[in-house]
Amino acid sequence: MSIFICIVAVVALLGVLAYSRAPLWWSSLLILIGAAYAFYQQSLNPIVLGMLIALLIILNFKPIRRALITGPLFSIFRKITPPMSQTEQEAVDAGTVWWDRDLFSGKPDFDKLHQYAKPTLTAEEEAFLNGPTETLCAMLNDWQITQKDKDLPPEAWDFIKKNGFLGMIIKKEFGGKEFSNYAHARVVTKIATRSGSAAVTVMVPNSLGPGELLQHYGTEAQKNYYLPRLAVGEEIPCFALTSPEAGSDAGGIPDFGIVTRGSYTDPRTGIAHDNVLGIRLTWEKRYITLGPVATILGLAFKLYDPDHLLGSKEDIGITCALIPTEHKGVEIGRRHYPGTSAFQNGPNWGKDVFIPMDWVIGGQDYVGKGWKMLVECLSVGRCISLPAMSVATGMLSSYTTGAYARIRSQFGLSIGRFEGVDEALGRIGGFTYQMDAAQRLALTGLDSGEKPSVISGILKYHNTEKMRKTLNDAMDVHAGKAVCIGPRNYLALGYHAIPVAITVEGANILTRSMIIFGQGAIRSHPFVLRELKAAMNKDLPAFDDAVISHIGFAVSNLVRSCWLGLTGARFVSVPVSGPTAQHYRDIVRFSSAFAFLADMGMATLGGSLKFKEKLSARLGDMLSNLYIATAALKKFNDDGQPTEDRPLVRWAVETALFDCQEAMNGFLANHPNRALAWCVRKLVFPCGMSMRQPADTVGTDIARSLMEPSASRDRLVQFMYRSSDENDSIGVLEHALKAVIATEAIENKLRRAQREGKLKAIVAQARLQEALNQGLITAEEHAAVVRARRLKREVIMVDDFDAQLMHADSEAIHRVIV
Structure with missing residues (x-):
């Protein structure tokens, strides 16, 4: 019986050690003590004891363990482990x-x-959220944007640029806001409760794109030229990664560049450059947000060096470059129509377009490092936008x-x-x-x-x-x-x-x-x-x-x-x-x-x-x-x-x-x-x-x-834009909600009076007047119910249009028939 208790105790203690993640030698020592006790009680064969001790020695002494156990396992592991592609790695x-x-x-x-730390806003960030962001939201009419104009109104674009919405992540030394990620996300959230198209317009330059890539990997010259211009909206960026044949499979990008020497005219300065080291690019991209209106195009492509102008390697790998969209050969401007959204999105392409090597983000030192740059930034951007x-x-x-x-x-x-x-x-x-x-x-x-x-x-x-x-x-x-x-x-x-x-x-x-x-x-x-x-x-x-x-x-x-x-x-x-x-x-x-x-x-x-x-x-x-x-x-x-x-x-x-x-x-x-x-x-x-x-x-x-x-x-809705305008489709909700709650008891009284036969009129408005005339409600209660019903009708009304579905009837709320 004592041996049974010993076994139970050892098993239980092993469970405790395993639960608490004790080191291997603790469990080995416990097993050894239990085995020694069993041997002492003559309940364990000496041969079994010897085999158990040998096993514990093998497990706890690394040279022996590596020779007999983990070494052979290591060989098998190396054979069966599938290789990683460069993009996977x-x-x-x-x-x-x-x-x-x-x-x-x-x-x-x-x-x-x-x-x-609990995420918080600085005083500057809070002022921006409660000031310019609120102002921008008030300027936006999503129906007008998506169904009529198919774009943000010019005054909204101008406001976005002038107030630094496109430079929230850019450091202050370059003229940006240098906001926290928390503030950036909250600004996007508030705008998105008003207009998805406007939110996308603001979030893309602050997410995966030229601004972030330049801050992390750009040369000093690239940072000093582009970041101040991006911060104030002088430049509109986009980043082109997705191709018709390669979406999630970035390693399958068909777009390519060949290292060569060539000539080009810089569209920013008008100066011609001859016989410079650069890249001849051919690409076709789609789904590129802000692409149709971008002034600078971030481009991902595979780079090859068949003439070994950069070194011994021919297949350089995925590379990112920044190209002014006015550059000769860049085709841009057409639009996709994503759902009912009206944010700018479209394809771009080019064939045999020559760019200098210093247009590569980070310069020549960063050729072939594009995918690593992108996934590093994506790990941040996917948490935000x-x-x-x-x-x-x-x-x-x-x-x-x-x-x-x-x-x-x-x-x-x-x-x-x-x-x-x-x-x-x-x-x-x-x-x-x-x-x-x-x-x-x-x-x-x-x-x-x-x-x-x-x-x-x-x-x-x-x-x-x-x-x-x-x-x-x-x-x-x-x-x-x-x-x-x-x-x-x-x-x-x-x-x-x-x-x-x-x-x-x-x-x-x-x-x-x-x-x-x-x-x-x-x-x-x-x-x-x-x-x-x-x-x-x-x-x-x-x-x-x-x-x-x-x-x-x-x-x-x-x-x-x-x-x-x-x-x-x-x-x-x-x-x-x-x-x-x-x-x-x-x-x-x-x-x-x-x-x-x-x-x-x-x-x-x-x-x-x-x-x-x-x-x-x-x-x-x-x-x-x-x-x-x-x-x-x-x-x-x-x-x-x-x-x-x-x-x-x-x-x-x-x-x-x-x-x-x-x-x-x-x-x-x-x-x-x-x-x-x-x-x-x-x-x-x-x-x-x-x-x-x-x-x-x-x-x-x-x-x-x-x-x-x-x-x-x-x-729960702390960072939502909440208009206080009764004429706004969302702003009216709070007014109507409070009015309906305030008059619920009065409405219940009116329904009881109708059931009891005190109010006989067929039409609701007439019954309400009847209740006032009979003294069932006061003048103040009558006015409150009239207002609540008007606001309720404003909330529940559904738009109707003319026969061509062009013009909604803004006066439908006043068309009360029953």
Whole structure:
């Protein structure tokens, strides 16, 4: 019996050591002590004891271990590891690893999460957001821009240029604003709640493009000439990467340049130059934002040096150059028409266009380094522009749909009181909270010097997908008002433009199925990159250290996920107490499970996991939803844990963790090794899949907070442009909402009087006058109801046009028939 107890004790203690990630020699010492005790009790054969001691020696003494175990494994690993292309290698190396590494560790450090600075605006940034940005928004009429002018009005273009909107990221020494990434994102968000076309116009020069590339890689001459001109809008930049034959496959760019000597006339100075070293370019690009109106063209192409004018290498690689669009041979000006958006976007091309070598961004020293330059900048840009527009859509949907659901009534009730609408409102508010939280955390990283490339992929995919979901729900609630486009319709134009955000900066299908986990598994995993580098460098000692640590890491996460699953993670120590404490514990549990499943997938599928995109996508979903859940908790904590926001943070976290669990379920259900998947499921979900979607009451609480002026709603839509003009299609909502709320009791009294037969008139206006005449309501109440009904009608009216759909009837509000 004592031997049985000894075995149980040793196994239990091994579990404790694995859970706490103790070093290998601790576990070896424990096994040795247990074996010695069993031998002493004459329950262990001396031969078995000797074999066990030999095994422990092999495992713990590195020279022997490398000779017998990791050395042969190293040879196999080097043979089966698929080679990386240059573009894949540069994408993996791009950016930095940040909070995503903690999530991959299976043991996230929440103290570190809370120590990250809360993003804030400087006084200058806040003044710009509340001053020029508000002024610009007031100048914009999205219906006029998209349906009539097909461009921003000239006064808006002029205002954008003169007030430095195109130079927000440019340093002050060059005349720019030098704003934080957080301020840049908030400016884009506010503009996007007013006009998507204007937001794109502002965001592109401040995102992936010449301005950012020049600041990081430009020569001093390039910086000194172009950056001051870009900062004040004297130059309009665009960057041309996508070709008809190569979108996501940057390595397949057909556009090429040949190093040669030639002559050209500089369009900026009119001076001719003869027999200079340069590049003869041929290219065809499309989908280039600001391309039709750009004055300088950033161009990505493959560079070849067949005459070895630069050195011994013929295939130089992807290179980026900056070309004045007035340069001879540059064809530019035609436009694409992306959805209903009217931002400038179009193709450009050129054949045998000669440019001097000093037009290469960074000069001759940076030829062949273009792809690395681009992915480095993309790891920043993808955290800002499209996620900011997604947040804007969430804020717009939350604000307008909440108000509309309270103002619009059916069967004598605000439609928001019906549970179907209530459910949609809960999703709208919850997804908006998720999107804003996810971007806020990423911006914190950017402004602390990080370039979180994996997180940027998470934001690009999940924020734009949630934008699609929130706007779909908003359209459903608004129903016919949203279906029929017109000046009053504040949703449809954005709805039609959704595919633009879904497809640009890495199409969402690609981002989810290949990039998030494909890049995350290598960059964010504690050991995979070390193993790959050791294999590439033929470094057996480094491989030995990494692979032994990796095995211990996997075993630890297996034990942790099983134990945390059995106990519901109730005994995990977390840095907070109260209603969100269990959320932190659940994240620890799912982080351990994710880390183990990631290792299980890589170990069993090896290099083929790269091509099993459905499984890779689900692993990416696990990582993404863990990030979203932690970002929501960080936002809630940064905001001071307001009681009114508890439904929002609960919905955001519980939905993210439920989605994470569903991804795990899908991964195990579709893993090709069915027996292994069955065993792993029992370990990861020992008590079954316990995570549930948020309770209906949580969504109801969110819906109620959106249907009235509240502190929670104001925080959620803080950076939305909110006109106070009653004649504005969105500005009227707040006036109508307050008026409807103020008169709800009066309207209820009028309905009761009608049911009781006190009011007999058929027409509503006549019944209202009848109530006043009978003294059922006061003159002040009558006036309040008249105003509320007028504003309500303004909100619910749908535009109608003449027979040619050219002119909307602006007087339709006064056409009251019944």
